[in-house]
């Protein structure tokens with residue numbers, strides 16, 4: 261087994277499905293013919309606080325009791341900035357943030373780039389480098405930006421800094437998001453939650469804001 265190959269042993273070898281092979285080899289860096297589209301006309305203005313895409317979202321939802329309550333602000337271009345305050349409930353090691361929650365904060369911030377293209381996309385692949393430990397009570401200052409769009413694939417990158425927006429980098433991430441139609445959520449989501457979301461006129465409006473035909 262090639263130790264640098266991240267696919268599980270059962271999926272390796274000539275018999276593994278083509279889809280698995282393609283996923284294992286695809287990088288999160290955009291191909292040469294990827295484009296950087298303009299911000300969508302409906303994109304929030306630079307400096308605008310982005311609302312939560314879903315009130316019960318673990319990353320950004322104001323109604324999630326244990327959520328990260330990430331706040332995100334639109335940047336000038338195809339970028340956003342976000343802040344995540346590490347609370348005692350987010351510990352991994354004593355007094356230190358759990359790495360998985362830092363990844364969640366990066367995932368959520370990269371996901372909020374959706375607002376700039378005005379289309380819904382979900383994480384297909386997310387790579388992270390943990391550069392330095394993040395103590396409890398730190399504010400993680402995240403900057404995320406789109407690096408390219410190729411068909412339905414949105415490539416993006418982010419850095420999280422501590423000690424201020426210009427402080428040292430604690431975490432880096434690169435993501436590949438895939439644009440989906442709203443049916444992605446209505447088909448796969450638990451029916452009672454989908455119903456509740458669709459019955460809420462405000463949530464319905466937010467969902468329509470992401471409606472695209474990729």
Ligand SMILES: CCCCCCCC/C=C\CCCCCCCC(=O)SCCNC(=O)CCNC(=O)[C@H](O)C(C)(C)COP(=O)(O)OP(=O)(O)OC[C@H]1O[C@@H](n2cnc3c(N)ncnc32)[C@H](O)[C@@H]1OP(=O)(O)O
Nearest residue numbers: 283286313367368371380382383384385438445457467470
């Ligand atoms: C009614 C109310 C609704 C309310 C909703 C409000 C609006 C919401 C708006 C916005 C939501 C934002 C949410 C942000 C939250 C943070 C972000 C998350 O955590 S999202 C959750 C985690 N992610 C998943 O659960 C995805 C699970 N995976 C999938 O569903 C599929 O695998 C999916 C959609 C990613 C792709 O499936 P395919 O069948 O549509 O498309 P294929 O053909 O497989 O892939 C398209 C291209 O992407 C590449 N690709 C796909 N997965 C890849 C991977 N892992 N690595 C590399 N490439 C990959 C493929 O190779 C293909 O490339 P080639 O076009 O052929 O060049």
